[in-house]
Amino acid sequence: MTKKEIFIVSAFTENSVWKQVLGIxxxxxxxxxxxxxxxxxxxxxxxxxxxxxxxxxxxxxIPKRVRMMVQTLIIASYVIIVDIFLKAFYPEMSKALxxxxxxxxxxxxxxxxxxxxxxxxxxxxxxxxxIGAGLGYSLVxxxxxxxxxxxxxxxxxxxxVLGDWWYRWSIMVMAPSAFFxxxxxxxxxxxxxxxxxxx
Amino acid sequence: MGKNKIPFTESRSYxxxxxxxxxxxxxxxxxxxxxxxxxxxxxxxxxSYKKTVLSLFDLPFTNIEADYNDFIEENNQNGxxxxxxxxxxxxxxxxxxxxxxxxxxxxxxxxxxxxxxxEIIKLDILDQNETPGLGGRITESWFKDQFSGKDFxxxxxxxxFKLVPEEDDIDLKEIRQITGASSSSKAVVKILxxxxxxxxxxxxxxxx
Amino acid sequence: MEVNPLIIFIAAIFTSNILLTNFLGMCSFLSxxxxxxxxxxxxxxxFFVLTFTTAINYVIYHFxxxxxxxVYLQYIIFIIIIAAFVQLIExxxxxxxxxxxYTLGIFLPLITVNCAILGVSLFMVIREYTFIQSVLFGxxxxxxxxxxxxxxxxxRQKIKYKFxxxxxxxxxxxxxxxxxxxLGFIGFSGIVIIQ
Numbered sequence: 001m002t003k004k005e006i007f008i009v010s011a012f013t014e015n016s017v018w019k020q021v022l023g024i025x026x027x028x029x030x031x032x033x034x035x036x037x038x039x040x041x042x043x044x045x046x047x048x049x050x051x052x053x054x055x056x057x058x059x060x061x062i063p064k065r066v067r068m069m070v071q072t073l074i075i076a077s078y079v080i081i082v083d084i085f086l087k088a089f090y091p092e093m094s095k096a097l098x099x100x101x102x103x104x105x106x107x108x109x110x111x112x113x114x115x116x117x118x119x120x121x122x123x124x125x126x127x128x129x130x131i132g133a134g135l136g137y138s139l140v141x142x143x144x145x146x147x148x149x150x151x152x153x154x155x156x157x158x159x160x161v162l163g164d165w166w167y168r169w170s171i172m173v174m175a176p177s178a179f180f181x182x183x184x185x186x187x188x189x190x191x192x193x194x195x196x197x198x199x
Numbered sequence: 200m201g202k203n204k205i206p207f208t209e210s211r212s213y214x215x216x217x218x219x220x221x222x223x224x225x226x227x228x229x230x231x232x233x234x235x236x237x238x239x240x241x242x243x244x245x246x247s248y249k250k251t252v253l254s255l256f257d258l259p260f261t262n263i264e265a266d267y268n269d270f271i272e273e274n275n276q277n278g279x280x281x282x283x284x285x286x287x288x289x290x291x292x293x294x295x296x297x298x299x300x301x302x303x304x305x306x307x308x309x310x311x312x313x314x315x316x317x318e319i320i321k322l323d324i325l326d327q328n329e330t331p332g333l334g335g336r337i338t339e340s341w342f343k344d345q346f347s348g349k350d351f352x353x354x355x356x357x358x359x360f361k362l363v364p365e366e367d368d369i370d371l372k373e374i375r376q377i378t379g380a381s382s383s384s385k386a387v388v389k390i391l392x393x394x395x396x397x398x399x400x401x402x403x404x405x406x407x
Numbered sequence: 408m409e410v411n412p413l414i415i416f417i418a419a420i421f422t423s424n425i426l427l428t429n430f431l432g433m434c435s436f437l438s439x440x441x442x443x444x445x446x447x448x449x450x451x452x453x454f455f456v457l458t459f460t461t462a463i464n465y466v467i468y469h470f471x472x473x474x475x476x477x478v479y480l481q482y483i484i485f486i487i488i489i490a491a492f493v494q495l496i497e498x499x500x501x502x503x504x505x506x507x508x509y510t511l512g513i514f515l516p517l518i519t520v521n522c523a524i525l526g527v528s529l530f531m532v533i534r535e536y537t538f539i540q541s542v543l544f545g546x547x548x549x550x551x552x553x554x555x556x557x558x559x560x561x562x563r564q565k566i567k568y569k570f571x572x573x574x575x576x577x578x579x580x581x582x583x584x585x586x587x588x589x590l591g592f593i594g595f596s597g598i599v600i601i602q
Contacts, residue, residue, distance in 0.1 A: 021437050021578040025522040028430035058221075063214035068519070070221055072490060076483040077225040081232060084479060088236040091243055096335070098328065099529035102482045106522040108434040170379040173333055174593065175428045179586030183579045191574020226480070233479045300410050303423075304534030328533050330428075 010132035016109045017140045023109035028178045034157045037145035041138025047078045052130030055118040071114045079104045144181045255311040255321045256284040279401040299390030302382045304328035322346040334383030355406040359392035412543045419547030421595035426555045432523030446560035449514040454549030461545030464528040485528045490519045
């Protein structure tokens with residue numbers, strides 16, 4: 001596979017969210033605002049790319065028995081860097097995201113990519129795979145949060161677009177809507193879109 | 200162990216050695232990164248607090264550090280910390296840090312009241328852990344600004360504000376609550392009520 | 408924080424279920440909920456690990472990390488404690504109770520990466536809980552998680568052979584069911600009034 005193919009495969013065709021429904025735990029809760037989703041997506045992408053690179057660089061040296069521990073340690077370190085960075089430069093955002101930045105560690109996508117790709121491939125490829133998977137993930141978050149914020153707050157990225165006449169749908173701000181939005185997204189992608197492609 | 204010819208990477212102690220090495224390296228990187236940014240985070244916290252205080256009293260904050268020292272005096276009476284704001288040698292109000300439990304954790308707020316301790320000048324939320332997008336909206340300015348200019352004394356007693364639905368128009372003693380987050384809205388009003396009583400108690404303020 | 412620990416316990420089970428309102432622990436929730444039996448096994452394991460790791464992490468955080476000013480390392484420490492605890496329990500169970508090992512032990516490796524476990528420890532720190540509050544919050548969250556996965560597994564078993572539109576099979580439908588369950592759980596919000 002060329003680098004471009006790796007990117008496209010991990011970002012779209014094999015997108016972890018809609019193919020395997022991985023990694024939604026850490027971020028679904030912040031998808032009621034687009035800004036939070038964007039930062040969360042970037043944080044995951046950063047962690048994915050660099051942990052992929054690091055694990056791939058070390059892949060010949062990591063002893064099999066402590067593999068999981070080493071991966072967790074590497075991932076956690078990058079997440080802490082993201083956390084400190086947000087605290088130092090975007091304290092407001094850091095507060096808004098609360099514990100969810102730390103929960104990137106247990107995002108199954110990162111562990112999954114480390115196991116499935118970075119442990120077996122060249123460093124640069126692994127990094128591209130990580131960026132691809134991260135951006136694919138961010139895309140899903142942004143799509144969900146776009147609709148939740150639009151209907152729930154009448155705004156996009158914090159800018160009011162629907163005006164005062166819009167009656168805010170509280171349900172869109174609350175948790176259940178995230179489940180429904182994700183289900184609808186998966187339905188559209190796995191159902192009609194996939195069926196069309198097969199013809 | 201020592202004499203057979205297994206390469207080190209296959210030996211039993213290798214995983215332990217590797218774990219320790221990698222832990223040391225990564226913790227080292229993190230510690231350095233933390234040290235570099237620590238001062239910045241701390242400064243930022245103090246500056247943003249001071250800026251909040253200044254903006255509560257509608258004071259200028261072009262040079263936060265100097266302005267804070269010029270206008271604000273930190274006092275303590277009967278174990279109660281409070282801030283006194285002066286402008287042209289005239290006391291324009293008092294500031295108090297108040298806190299209490301919200302739906303999920305503590306809510307820390309800061310309020311400015313008029314010198315006669317009758318009216319809220321402004322209220323700001325310093326720290327809260329309410330649900331993002333729901334209770335977290337207590338930090339939105341439309342919610343906080345409702346408290347400005349509100350008189351909290353009635354017939355010689357401190358009274359709590361009444362909550363009304365978000366869409367309603369508000370009266371003098373009423374606050375519009377956040378749809379879907381009534382508990383958090385209630386918490387803010389309740390903390391305000393309890394803490395105002397506490398402050399009046401400690402500072403010996405009486406209304407006749 | 409002067410909230411009654413028992414209220415936190417009840418709230419963690421019903422009104423703010425860690426899974427249905429905070430989406431934590433979704434991955435294993437969706438993949439294991441096919442069968443009621445394995446759901447109970449995983450649910451119990453989560454409950455058990457959650458209660459104990461919250462207690463351990465509380466002690467470590469307040470008596471080691473805070474005094475040594477190492478709070479910024481909390482993520483690494485928490486996840487290592489969780490991983491080590493899970494590993495330890497797995498070894499103990501394997502040695503002493505083969506029966507328990509087959510009902511509970513096989514799910515243990517899944518737990519380290521269950522976001523709910525780390526999530527509870529992080530929430531405990533952010534919400535400034537006391538020790539008792541933390542432990543009851545952990546136990547309540549574990550029970551709430553067990554309740555949610557059990558309910559989903561029951562429903563999925565019932566509709567196993569029913570017609571489901573293409574594209575919704577599997578994850579899609581599970582998410583919709585979970586969404587409806589989350590709506591239902593909002594109905595509980597009246598039972599706990601946090602001052």
